[in-house]
Every structure is written in C-alpha cells, then in structure tokens.
Amino acid sequence: MKEALGCDYIINSWFYNMNTGKPVGNLKINGTVKANAGWNSYGLTWDDTDIRMEVIPDNGGKNYLSGVELLTPSKGPDARLSYDPAYGGTRGRSAVLLAGDYLILYCTGDGTADAKTPEAMRDDLVELGGQYANTAGLRALGLDSGGSSQCDFDGKKIYSSRRVAGYLAVWTKKAGNTDDTEDKPVSRKTVCLDPGHGPDTVNGSPDGTYKEKEFAWDMYTRISPLLEAHGVHTICTRTEDTNPSLTERANVSNKANATCYVSLHSNAAGNDGWYNASGLEIYTSQGPMTAQRNILASDLVNAFHAAGVSLRSSPIKHQMYTVLAKTDAPACLIEYGFHTSKEDVEKLKDSDYRDKLAEATAKGICTYLGVEWEETEVSELDKAVDKLAAAGLINSPDYWKAGDYSAENVRALLIKWAASL
Numbered sequence: 001m002k003e004a005l006g007c008d009y010i011i012n013s014w015f016y017n018m019n020t021g022k023p024v025g026n027l028k029i030n031g032t033v034k035a036n037a038g039w040n041s042y043g044l045t046w047d048d049t050d051i052r053m054e055v056i057p058d059n060g061g062k063n064y065l066s067g068v069e070l071l072t073p074s075k076g077p078d079a080r081l082s083y084d085p086a087y088g089g090t091r092g093r094s095a096v097l098l099a100g101d102y103l104i105l106y107c108t109g110d111g112t113a114d115a116k117t118p119e120a121m122r123d124d125l126v127e128l129g130g131q132y133a134n135t136a137g138l139r140a141l142g143l144d145s146g147g148s149s150q151c152d153f154d155g156k157k158i159y160s161s162r163r164v165a166g167y168l169a170v171w172t173k174k175a176g177n178t179d180d181t182e183d184k185p186v187s188r189k190t191v192c193l194d195p196g197h198g199p200d201t202v203n204g205s206p207d208g209t210y211k212e213k214e215f216a217w218d219m220y221t222r223i224s225p226l227l228e229a230h231g232v233h234t235i236c237t238r239t240e241d242t243n244p245s246l247t248e249r250a251n252v253s254n255k256a257n258a259t260c261y262v263s264l265h266s267n268a269a270g271n272d273g274w275y276n277a278s279g280l281e282i283y284t285s286q287g288p289m290t291a292q293r294n295i296l297a298s299d300l301v302n303a304f305h306a307a308g309v310s311l312r313s314s315p316i317k318h319q320m321y322t323v324l325a326k327t328d329a330p331a332c333l334i335e336y337g338f339h340t341s342k343e344d345v346e347k348l349k350d351s352d353y354r355d356k357l358a359e360a361t362a363k364g365i366c367t368y369l370g371v372e373w374e375e376t377e378v379s380e381l382d383k384a385v386d387k388l389a390a391a392g393l394i395n396s397p398d399y400w401k402a403g404d405y406s407a408e409n410v411r412a413l414l415i416k417w418a419a420s421l
C-alpha cells in the first residue's frame, strides 16, 4: 500500500471485526461514513489538512476515526483508561499522538520487547510528546493493536503476517518545497460510485425475491475492486446500511472532486406486477452528446454492448435526476435492467451475470478515463478462489487472494483447478 500510495509513513489504523473485516466504531473517509457506532467519543478528525481531536461523529469533519482514548481534553496523563478487555495486556501497540504542531505516529511490534500495556504506551506517549508540547495539551488515540500493529516509517518497518484493511497514510513535504500543489500523491483519478437507495427502500421484484438496494450495493462491491486494480480510486456515496439523501450523494462526489460519477440502479415499469419492458439503459442529465457526461454514457453503452448485455432500443436517455444535476463531475445513472421483468430479474439475481455487468461497467469507465484495461491475474485469481471456496474445496479465501504463499505457480494451479469444476 505504501508503494502504491507513494506516501512516506503508513500505519495500521481502525478497529475492525475479525470475521467480516468491516470497521467498527466511528469511521468516515472523504465524506463517506464507513462505520457508525451509535455513540460519541474523542477521535481524530481532519478535512484536507490539520488533524485534530474532537468529539466524533458530532464534531467530526470530512474524515474521522475512533479508537481508544489515551489522552484527551478529559483524560490527562494520569487518568484511568477505559477499554475493552480484548485491548488489554502486553502487546504490540499503535497510536497517533498530537503534540503542539507535531503529528507523531507510534508503533511497537507484537511479541517483542517493545510490547506494552495500554497504560505503559500512554506513559511512553506522554514522555515523547512532552519533548514538543505541554503535557496538558497532548492528545493521543490508541489504534488497533496486537498482530495488527504494523507500520513503515520511511523505510523502518514493523511487520506481521496479518493483513489489515485500515491504515493511515502520511505524506510529508520535502525540504525546500513551499508550493502546496507539489508533493501531493501521484494524482489518481477518482470515481464516485453511488449504489442507489438504502435499507428503508422497498423497490424490488413483484415476487419479493429481489431487492434493488441489495443489488445496487452488491454491484458496488464488484465494480470498486476492478477499478482499484486498474489504479482508479473509488469512493462510495453510502455504506451498506445507510441511505443518504440525493443531495448528500452528489456532495460526496463534489467534495472529493471526483473525475466522474456513476449511479447504480435497476429499473421498474408500471405500478405493480410484471411488465414486458426489459433491457439496460443509462441516464444523463441532458444533451448535447458531445458533453463529457454523454461521452461517459456512450463508453459505458459500448462496453455493455461488447459484453453481450441486452440494451433498450435507445439506451441513452436524459432526465434531470438530482444526483445527475447536482454533481459537478460528469455523471451517469445506470439502470441495469428491469426488476419488473421476469426475464431481466432472473439475470439480475445471477452472480455470474453481475460479474459480467461489473466488468463491463469498470471497462466502460476505464475507457472514459483513458486507463488501459488489463485482465489482471489477480482478478482471475480472485474469481478462481471464490469458485473453489463456494464449492467447499478451500478455506480462507482471503488468504489465497492475498497471495500469502511463496510458490508463484500456486496461482496458476488455483485458476486451473477452478476452471476444471
């Protein structure tokens, strides 16, 4: 990740559920809430710069993250710490310390002589921070610990075999560089994906076997990794269990200055019951066809056509939908098919068909962005691993996907094995 991001420092970060890999506590990234704990606590927050400690989520900015309160306005250097027993003991530790103008990242290795109890870590931080600021003003947040404690500080590494999905990346300005526009990470294109609807939406097939909100979310989880694998950064307008307003969705894209915006939906005809209308269509706010939004729509239509997806007779339509009208970036809304069509909904429920739609969507977006599409070995491996795991032939699919094994030909073997099923 450090190499891919081009950052100077990277450290593991938020707490997550070991079974699902999903973040727990409060977490917001680039305007999108990724985890909502339902309680407030002191946490780290920042907008574009100036990381600070505030009560989150209430006083949080564009990004925030909760953890174990080590040093806060209400917890001084001698205060009693409160934490889940699972956080206790002598273990590898990670934390962020704010001392005056300094941002200090702290990491010790699990199972080493540097392993600490939470209290001993806090004492370390007080001593460390005291060199830079008055101890009363120190602020520190404990991050995920134990085997998750890992870092690469400008080449100095603490490493464990555990894969963590949450990390903080820090870029420093180089000496002599006073221009704010320089030294930014390699500029990557950002695509805002908008899985339509949310938990309280009932849209679905008349027989109740298909829900649009689930389809939209599932499509997002399939499209995003394909784009990321091609170096395209993705952001999302919602989490699986939130339903932001249409304006909020557009704002997520606008705040992140996204390169383009793609909303994911399925269509409905009539008022209730089954109808004949079928096929995929894409909406943009309006003509002319030379506008960027319509070029994006055309690239998507071409990709769906090439993939053999059945399209409406005139697949590009115009409508001033809020998410299309309020986004600064060129925006499209894809209606992948009609969930009121018996024929369409059978396809929309099919996992292989969703893969096909996701790949065509990612391809169309890459064409629009001028990003060369490559069939990556990794995605082929991922598919093979998923297939083998679904057949009950292997365990720990994430392990095999992450490539935590030495022999290169194991990849090829997995792919071959899956193909033989």
Ligand SMILES: [Zn+2]
Binding pocket: 196, 197, 203, 212, 265, 266
């Ligand atoms: Zn919809």
